[in-house]
Amino acid sequence: MSMTAALRALSATKARHTVCVQKRTVFTKFAKELGRGLGRYAVRGTVACAAVGGAAYAADQAYQRFLRGTFSRYEQGREKLRSRWLEARDRARDGTNNLWGLFGSFQPQPINGTYYEESKPKMLKRGRQADSAGEDAEMADPNAVASTGKTSDGTLSDKETQGLRNKIKELSEQLARAHQERSKSQKEFVEMQNQYQRELEKKDQANRDMKRQLLLQKQDSSSVVQTDRRFSEEDKKRPLIDMYSELLDLLSEYDSGFDVQDHLPRVVVVGDQSAGKTSVLEMIAQARIFPRGGGEMMTRSPVMVTLSEGPHHIAQFKGSMKQYDLTSEAELELLRREIEQRMRASVAGGKTVSSDVISLSVRGPGLQRVVLVDLPGIISTVTSGMAADTRDSIAAMSRQYMNNPNAIILCIQDGAVDAERSMVTDLVRSMDPSGKRTIFVMTKVDLAEKSAVNPGRIKSIMEGKLFPMKALGYFAVVTGRGNVDDSIETIRQYEEQYFATSSFFRSGALKASQMSTRNLSFAVSRCFWQMVQDSVQQQADNFRAHRYNLETEWKNTFPRLRELDRNELFEKGKDEILDHLADLSRIQPHTWEANLVERLWKEMSTPVVEDIYLPAAQGTTASNFNTRADIRLRQWANKDLPLLSVQAGWEVLLGNFAAAVKPSDSKSQQADLFGSLKEEVIKQCRNEHVAIADAVDKLRVIQMNTLEDRAVTSAHQWDDAVKFMESTLTGQLKTAQERSRDMVGPTATERWLYWQSKSTEQSSRDATVQELRKLLESNKDHGESLAADELTTVRKNLETRSVSVQEPFINDTWKQMFREHFLQQALTNMQECKKAFYHRELATSQLHCDDVVLFWRIQRMLHITANALRQQIESSEARNLNRQVKNILDSLSHNPDMKRHLVTGRQVELAEELKRVRSIQEKLDSFISALQEEKRS
Numbered sequence: 007m008s009m010t011a012a013l014r015a016l017s018a019t020k021a022r023h024t025v026c027v028q029k030r031t032v033f034t035k036f037a038k039e040l041g042r043g044l045g046r047y048a049v050r051g052t053v054a055c056a057a058v059g060g061a062a063y064a065a066d067q068a069y070q071r072f073l074r075g076t077f078s079r080y081e082q083g084r085e086k087l088r089s090r091w092l093e094a095r096d097r098a099r100d101g102t103n104n105l106w107g108l109f110g111s112f113q114p115q116p117i118n119g120t121y122y123e124e125s126k127p128k129m130l131k132r133g134r135q136a137d138s139a140g141e142d143a144e145m146a147d148p149n150a151v152a153s154t155g156k157t158s159d160g161t162l163s164d165k166e167t168q169g170l171r172n173k174i175k176e177l178s179e180q181l182a183r184a185h186q187e188r189s190k191s192q193k194e195f196v197e198m199q200n201q202y203q204r205e206l207e208k209k210d211q212a213n214r215d216m217k218r219q220l221l222l223q224k225q226d227s228s229s230v231v232q233t234d235r236r237f238s239e240e241d242k243k244r245p246l247i248d249m250y251s252e253l254l255d256l257l258s259e260y261d262s263g264f265d266v267q268d269h270l271p272r273v274v275v276v277g278d279q280s281a282g283k284t285s286v287l288e289m290i291a292q293a294r295i296f297p298r299g300g301g302e303m304m305t306r307s308p309v310m311v312t313l314s315e316g317p318h319h320i321a322q323f324k325g326s327m328k329q330y331d332l333t334s335e336a337e338l339e340l341l342r343r344e345i346e347q348r349m350r351a352s353v354a355g356g357k358t359v360s361s362d363v364i365s366l367s368v369r370g371p372g373l374q375r376v377v378l379v380d381l382p383g384i385i386s387t388v389t390s391g392m393a394a395d396t397r398d399s400i401a402a403m404s405r406q407y408m409n410n411p412n413a414i415i416l417c418i419q420d421g422a423v424d425a426e427r428s429m430v431t432d433l434v435r436s437m438d439p440s441g442k443r444t445i446f447v448m449t450k451v452d453l454a455e456k457s458a459v460n461p462g463r464i465k466s467i468m469e470g471k472l473f474p475m476k477a478l479g480y481f482a483v484v485t486g487r488g489n490v491d492d493s494i495e496t497i498r499q500y501e502e503q504y505f506a507t508s509s510f511f512r513s514g515a516l517k518a519s520q521m522s523t524r525n526l527s528f529a530v531s532r533c534f535w536q537m538v539q540d541s542v543q544q545q546a547d548n549f550r551a552h553r554y555n556l557e558t559e560w561k562n563t564f565p566r567l568r569e570l571d572r573n574e575l576f577e578k579g580k581d582e583i584l585d586h587l588a589d590l591s592r593i594q595p596h597t598w599e600a601n602l603v604e605r606l607w608k609e610m611s612t613p614v615v616e617d618i619y620l621p622a623a624q625g626t627t628a629s630n631f632n633t634r635a636d637i638r639l640r641q642w643a644n645k646d647l648p649l650l651s652v653q654a655g656w657e658v659l660l661g662n663f664a665a666a667v668k669p670s671d672s673k674s675q676q677a678d679l680f681g682s683l684k685e686e687v688i689k690q691c692r693n694e695h696v697a698i699a700d701a702v703d704k705l706r707v708i709q710m711n712t713l714e715d716r717a718v719t720s721a722h723q724w725d726d727a728v729k730f731m732e733s734t735l736t737g738q739l740k741t742a743q744e745r746s747r748d749m750v751g752p753t754a755t756e757r758w759l760y761w762q763s764k765s766t767e768q769s770s771r772d773a774t775v776q777e778l779r780k781l782l783e784s785n786k787d788h789g790e791s792l793a794a795d796e797l798t799t800v801r802k803n804l805e806t807r808s809v810s811v812q813e814p815f816i817n818d819t820w821k822q823m824f825r826e827h828f829l830q831q832a833l834t835n836m837q838e839c840k841k842a843f844y845h846r847e848l849a850t851s852q853l854h855c856d857d858v859v860l861f862w863r864i865q866r867m868l869h870i871t872a873n874a875l876r877q878q879i880e881s882s883e884a885r886n887l888n889r890q891v892k893n894i895l896d897s898l899s900h901n902p903d904m905k906r907h908l909v910t911g912r913q914v915e916l917a918e919e920l921k922r923v924r925s926i927q928e929k930l931d932s933f934i935s936a937l938q939e940e941k942r943s
């Protein structure tokens with residue numbers, strides 16, 4: 007290739023370079039204008055400073071992009087020209103080396119704030135290399151440089167190289183000044199913001215003092231107001247947040263089936279374990295109220311904290327009258343200990359976390375009105391000492407609270423931990439994909455800066471670009487220096503000092519509106535109350551419709567009854583029971599005694615027949631009968647009879663009381679309401695009754711003296727004794743016959759008609775009875791026991807019939823048969839005694855009717871005892887019962903669980919639900935009115 011072609015290529019390259027220089031000049035002038043404008047716009051605040059700095063930065067980037075494009079084109083043409091310059095290397099080598107030394111090895115670098123300060127020495131060095139290369143070129147061909155300053159081979163002259171160098175130097179200095187102005191503007195903005203913050207705090211403190219004085223004045227004035235104010239007037243003077251917190255408590259206790267309590271707004275604080283959830287909540291509450299731990303799980307159950315304004319900084323548990331002074335460290339320690347004890351009590355039984363809510367209200371000057379729920383931290387691994395379902399339980403609990411469509415989710419992310427290690431963001435994104443009710447909070451930003459986290463990464467997080475999770479707002483907070491003894495004021499000052507000098511803020515990674523816990527609390531409060539206003543009216547409409555449905559059901563089901571709740575119905579049942587108890591005094595004496603005689607004989611018949619009459623009458627003479635009967639009768643009367651009689655009298659009293667409280671047909675609609683209550687009262691009266699020792703002793707004397715009297719003075723008494731004995735023995739005989747039928751099984755007729763069959767034992771009994779009946783037919787006066795030879799005979803006879811039984815089996819069968827046989831004989835002999843009152847010596851019975859005298863003594867004792875018991879009931883036992891019933895009813899009235907168990911039915915359930923729905927609706931309406939009143943004011 008000829009030298010002319012090489013020169014033409016160099017001329018074309020120079021032309022491109024000239025265009026580059028011209029464009030560079032335009033950008034230089036623009037940068038100068040921007041630099042001069044920095045001073046004017048710096049004092050206009052954050053927005054202007056950021057705009058000017060951004061424009062200068064944009065100019066810097068645009069120039070760098072232009073240089074990259076220009077030198078890219080140089081690189082593409084260099085290889086083409088190199089082959090042509092090989093033929094003219096001897097004459098053009100130095101000139102081309104100067105050009106490549108100046109531009110060929112100049113590579114673009116990443117843009118940052120100190121780029122030109124770092125590249126300036128490199129550019130000067132390459133300029134010096136170009137000067138020395140130019141001098142070598144002139145010495146090699148002195149005539150190549152024309153009077154215009156250009157060499158003959160088309161390379162740049164010293165003048166052009168020096169001009170280009172000066173322009174680059176000038177542009178570098180201007181951009182450096184622009185960066186200096188931007189840094190100065192940022193410092194001025196931080197100082198202005200700190201000054202504004204201090205002034206705002208002064209005004210806020212003054213506002214708190216004024217509000218405190220105003221609240222104290224209201225409290226003083228309200229103490230002299232009459233106590234019979236209406237509910238709505240009281241609510242108007244209550245803080246909105248207290249009214250709202252009461253609504254949440256009412257709805258959490260209400261169980262109507264459609265779970266409206268989960269549809270009212272609250273702020274749900276979720277995050278990974280040890281991410282700083284509790285610390286954020288403490289900063290918002292302005293008090294360190296929660297237990298502290300070194301990395302272990304401290305929040306074991308949901309804690310609902312209701313924040314509101316008040317003259318004093320205090321905390322109080324729901325349902326407790328004790329108030330904790332949050333300005334006292336000793337009171338704070340007691341509060342933290344109480345919260346920890348309640349949490350540990352809720353997780354008893356091997357659980358690690360619990361769903362039991364701990365409700366706490368915090369009042370203080372300047373607190374934002376909001377309801378927050380702190381949940382246990384999300385964990386990735388179940389460690390030793392935890393329940394196996396801890397991780398799933400925490401995740402399920404968090405989903406349950408976040409599933410509320412009106413819940414504001416406060417997503418806490420540890421800034422000192424890699425974002426990829428966090429689990430809470432995916433959980434929050436699954437519950438709120440659009441981010442319409444999520445606020446993202448990055449904690450421990452100071453530790454992130456100390457760990458040299460890339461500011462660009464922090465900026466991506468705070469702009470919502472790093473996570474797929476979306477949010478309403480993004481905030482960065484500092485909740486302490488790691489010292490658990492630091493106060494809230496110390497932490498707040500540290501947070502303010504950190505953000506004032508933070509490199510994240512100076513680099514633009516954080517915006518002023520995204521920093522500090524104060525800005526976070528304002529944003530949470532605004533979002534919370536906006537959501538409250540949007541949702542509470544809908545809930546009021548739902549309750550209004552539900553109330554209408556319940557009232558319609560009541561009118562259709564119980565049209566003539568008043569709407570009485572469980573407490574009112576209990577009081578009504580209580581009054582009804584006491585009224586019936588008073589009716590006992592109207593019972594006539596003869597009715598009392600008839601009931602007492604019936605009850606006494608029911609209790610005495612078995613011991614009289616089994617322990618006295620039968621042992622004395624079987625196989626004995628008249629003289630022996632009286633002796634044996636007297637001995638047994640005296641022992642029984644001295645030991646068991648008095649107490650048995652007193653208990654029977656108490657049972658008669660309770661029986662009459664139970665009959666009195668039994669509902670009549672006219673009140674059958676409410677029979678089921680008080681039936682369980684009346685049964686419980688009677689049951690407790692029976693269990694708690696204690697016999698009066700003095701009454702037992704007195705009754706013993708009366709009964710012993712009565713039983714000693716053997717004289718039957720009239721035929722009427724004799725006839726009554728005979729009838730009494732006959733009815734007694736007839737009843738005993740009937741019972742014995744029924745036992746015998748059960749013992750031998752169904753008869754042939756029953757087996758044929760009813761398809762019944764005998765068991766093996768019944769067949770053996772039947773065969774034994776047939777053999778024993780032969781003995782009784784042969785000797786009707788047989789004794790109560792079988793002789794040994796008789797047992798052997800019966801057993802041998804049974805063996806011939808292929809029935810194998812033992813002697814105890816035969817004796818047991820004989821005992822039952824002999825009892826039945828004896829009772830039949832006694833009834834037969836009693837027929838002779840009916841007319842033997844005047845001529846007892848004519849009686850042919852073995853006992854000479856002495857058994858009739860025994861029954862007359864017992865019958866007379868029954869009537870005397872009944873009379874004594876009736877007098878005792880009227881004098882003392884009725885009053886004791888009255889007092890006992892009142893005590894039982896008073897005890898039940900203070901036991902809500904027992905009232906729910908005893909007073910049941912659709913009537914009471916519907917009335918209870920109506921009462922709760924009306925109460926909640928009234929609360930909602932009052933709250934809506936207070937909201938509208940505050941909005942108007």
